[in-house]
Amino acid sequence: MNMHQPCFLQYLLLILVPLLLSASAYDRSGEFIFDGFSGNDLITMDAASVTNGLLSLTSGQKELRGHAFYAFPLDFTSAAVPNSSAVLSFSTTFVFAIIGPYDDLSGHGLAFVLSSTNDLFTALPSQYLGLLNSWNDGNSSNHLLAIELDTIQSTQFNDINDNHIGIDINSLSSVASHTAGYYTSNGEFHPLKLISRKPMQVWVDYDSNHIMLNVTIAPYFMSSTKPSRPLLSTIFNLSSILPTATVYAGFSSATGTLNCKHYVLGWSFKLNGEAASLNYSALSVKTIQELAQQVPTSDHPGSYKVLICKILLPIVAIFVLVSAVLVKVHMKRRSQERAELDWQREYGPPSFTYKELLAATHGFKDKMLLGRGGFGSVYKGVMPISKQIAAIKRVSPESRQGMREFMAEITILGHLRHRNLVQLIGYCSHKQHLLLVYDYMPNGSLDCYLHTQDHGNTNLCWAQRFHIIKGIGIASGLFYLHEDWEQVVIHRDIKTSNVLLDSEMNARLGDFGLARSHDHGADAHTTHVAGTYGYIAPELARLGKATKATDIFAFGVLMMEVTCAIRPIWVNTTDGEPLALADWVLAAWQGGSITDAVDPRLDSYVDEEIELVLKLGLLCSHPSPNARPCMRLVMQYLQSDTPLPSDFQPNSLLSIGVIQDEMHDQRAMSCPSAAITDLSKGR
Structure with a gap:
């Protein structure tokens, strides 16, 4: 026996060494496809396993997690751009099914994952989906992107409902989410029930050139025709999230107090290209159907x-x-x-009692007053028990628009979740008292920083102003309202006094009292002029119909106002005549240097950025609504992903002063109930 031991060791080494080498190798091709699963090139951990051609992420037991990753790390480095920090584009698609114990109640969902590690041993089950835990949720060091298919509403993470798809960046509080479903070619939305026990297909596509991440889902029976319109579409640069050289792709799932099984039937992935189509005839759909039929129904709560x-x-x-x-x-x-x-x-019931808000504001004393507007006053409040600081708006009972504004804030802003929108915390309705409670913005409104008489401590440098405008500021919030939420929200009162600044000088758009919402592909049902003089688009003054284009007009004026620190309509001290800010900027451009219009207090700025913002401001406030760009294109301009149109020159613009005169001529035509604010008074 001793004579054969060296030979045996040699054979053992010959077997183990290639396995170890292959396990540590990288997949440089960045492309793979699983038309059903056999366990090859796949790492399963915790409750995950491969059976009958299916990748089973959970075994049906309670409080478990399951992980499955492609065995080889992927190299997201761009070979075409050496030393580049940008990650490559990628495309992936997979078919999944969730089989729970009941028709209307399930355990937690599953997630597609891109991560810097495939060892998530510290992650928790239940609402953490096997991805993170209570102490690392939200940490930038996680280097994790997840597309969650969530079937439980967790208030901890501000979930929109118990049947949604979300994009998670280093946190389970989604940066974007939407009720599960798909859009048909005519723009009609069809909801899907994730716990229906039926197979469904998901597509995830990232375009690194436009830093655009799209997520699409459809029923399995129409998988061969991917919906042309994605369910979720958000701009996010993944270069700051994913390490370029070592990225693991896979799936994570978890159960909670209810047993549930999560399956993946097929999976295709490709770096820098479109993922190959799955061979649907090879997928174990019949097995899923049989498993769904085997679920007992005797324990269903409905039987009682x-x-x-x-x-x-x-x-x-x-x-x-x-x-x-x-x-x-x-x-x-x-x-x-x-x-x-x-x-x-x-x-829903009131979030606060009148007694609580009365105590928080010391009886609505003037020393707690933050400001007054057309619909009421805003007070600083300190909640008696939690000690949370909040801004409390007391809607004036004498205001004809008071109740309408109050309801608009709750029904629209109460459902929106975005880092560049002021968050509505709750409300109180007590007899004649209507009160709204918001997150407190310690740095006040943008208007104060631009137009205050004492400029000593309130001047903003150009870097701060550009930060407030661009894709991580007002533009990002407006893109979410127009394009990225489940409905279109028309704000109708975009102006600097409605842009508030948090403790880190991040911009948040507030005051949704005039806002209206409608379905994508439909028209807004507005017939009255609403807004603030100077920000009102000419077609809105004529017709009273608010659209995304009228919001973009106001945003264009706001961009110029932030850059020039001049109000949209101002009085020329030379002759006392009113002038439009857009005319001032246009005259500077026609004079050969558009930067001559910049706020003289700015002693340091980037010429290219100033030119971009001012020209884009003119383009957004173009007299013709058809010439104005959509917010998706505005974001691309601000991110320098797309150049401004080459044919956009001063002579292509009409005098916007004429347009402002036309708008003022429409005052007599406006409905008596129209909510229009004078610039000098605020709202």
């Missing part, structure tokens, strides 16, 4: 409904009869409260 009804129905009937007698006694009181109760049923 009949029994509960039989027991409780007589009791409920007696209770209803007694209640009917009491209702008659208190009929008068109920009629007085009916409107308030109906309103609360639709929009």
Whole structure:
């Protein structure tokens, strides 16, 4: 036996060394496809396994996590651009199915993952989806991108509902999310139920040139025709998230208090190109259908409904009869409260009591006053128990628009989640008192920094102003409202006094009292002029119809105002005549140097950035709405991904002063209920 030991060791080394080498190798091609799974070129961990051609991420037991990664790390380095920090574009598609114990209730979902490591041993199950944990959620050192298919609404992470798809960057608080579903060729949205036990296909595409990440989903039966319009589309530079040389691709899933099984049927991936189509005939769809039929239904909560009804129905009937007698006694009181109760049923109960907000503002004392507008006053408040600082708007009961603004803020802003929008915390409706509670913005409004009489401590340098404008400022928030949320939101009152600055001087767009929302592909149903003089587009003054283009007009004026520190309509001290800011900028451009219009307080700036912002401001405030760019294109201009049109020259613009005169002539035509604000008074 001893004579054969060296020979045996040699054979053992011959077997192990190639395996070790292959395990540490990189996939330089960046392309692979799994038309069903056999376990080859795949690493499964925790509860994950491969059976019957399916990648099973969870075994159906409670409080478990499962991970599966492509065995080889991917090299996202761009060979065409040596030493470049930009990651390559990528495309991937996969078919998945979630099989839970009930038709209307499930465990947690699954996620497609790109990560700097395939060892997520510290991650937790349940709402953490096997990706992160309570102490590293949100850390920039995670280097993680995940596309979550989430079936549980977690208030901890501000989930929009219990059936959504989200884009997660180093955190489970999604940077963008949408109810699961797809758009047809005519723009109609069709929701999908992630826990339907039916296979579905997901596509994830990243364009590094335009730093655009798209996510699309469709039912399995139409997988051969990918919807032309993505469900989610967001601008994000993944170069700051993913290491370029070592990236692992795979899936993560987790269960919570309910048992649930997550399956991946097929998967295709490609770097710097479009992922190859799956061979649908090779996928184990029939196995999934059989597994779905095997799920027992006897334990479903619905099976107890009949029994509960039989027991409780007589009791409920007696209770209803007694209640009917009491209702008659208190009929008068109920009629007085009916409107308030109906309103609360639709929009939810008040978040705060009037007593709490009264205490937070010291009885709405003037020393807590932050400012006044056309619809009420805003106070600084310190919540009695949590000590959280908030901004509390008390809507004036005398305002004709007060209730409409109050409802618009709750129904629209209450559902929006974006880092460049002021967050609505809650509301209170008590008798005649209507109050709205927002995140407190310690640095106040942008208007104060541009137009305050005392410039000593409030001047903004160009870097700060450009930061406020571009893709991580107002432009990003407006892109979300127009393009990236599940509906289109028209703000209708974009101006510097409605741009607030947080503690780090990041811009947040606020005051959604005039905002209106509508479905993508539909028209906004507005018939009245609303907004602030100087920011109102000419076609809005004529027709009273607000559109995305009228918001972009106001944003163009705002960009010029931030750069020049001149109000949209100002009085020439020489002759006392009113002038439009756009005419001032246009005259400087015609004179040969558009930078002559810049705020004289700016002693240091980048000429190219000044020219870009001023010219883009003129383009956005073009007299013709069809000539104005959409917000997606505005973002590309600001990010220098796309140059301004070469034929956009001063002589291509009409005098915008004429347009402003035309707008003022429309005042008499406006509806008496139109909400228009004078620039000198604010709102």
